[in-house]
Amino acid sequence: MSSKLVIRQPQPVMDSRESDEWGSGICDCCDDVPGCCFAFWCCPCFACITTKKYGQCLCLPLLDIFGCIPPITMSMRVSMRHRYGIKGTMCKDCVYATFCVACTWCQMSREMKKRNLEIVLVGAKNT
Template sequence: MSYPVTSQPQCATTSCYQTQLSDWHTGLTDCCNDMPVCLCGTFAPLCLACRISDDFGECCCAPYLPGGLHSIRTGMRERYHIQGSVGHDWAALTFCLPCALCQMARELKIRE
């Protein structure tokens, strides 16, 4: 005989699913911290997006797909436990694309 599930299992300690969230190592507008990345992000953003995608372990075509850059940025935040939200990612990539790409490239460079 089976019994219906009436509650979800609970974690025995309060730190069961807690992870330490950090910030991006560089700010969104710190583009000049790495001049080659800054120039690439300014004059060839799609090339930089492909490099970011490749360095992150995704297909180089991912930035060309609808929502591709957004998913890469969100995935980067999740992988490296960086604070933020999908809304912040969307705003950064929509209104400050070159700066957001440069920030992502610098983050990958620092975390290598």
């Protein structure tokens, strides 16, 4: 009887720390028109896809349905600020998450696109 241990590691990424500010404003929808249209018409789907790209559980944003302040949207925004070293406050994150849900998810998606640079591993063996 043999057992096989499978370990799944996250993909290597390098985040560029260009600034301690958001790369775009909360209402800069013209920076990514297709993404913002998708978020406006189907925010739950857009939020789930963005969460998955961020490295979290795909269905996590669906838990926002149960509260008046969307806890997952706020948590993702706070987490992203900490990951990228962006200045801000939890109070501001709470206001944006409560009153500008689609715009908040669009801003986080744009930030991920701007700051995540994939690393190409030379000589890495895929097993």
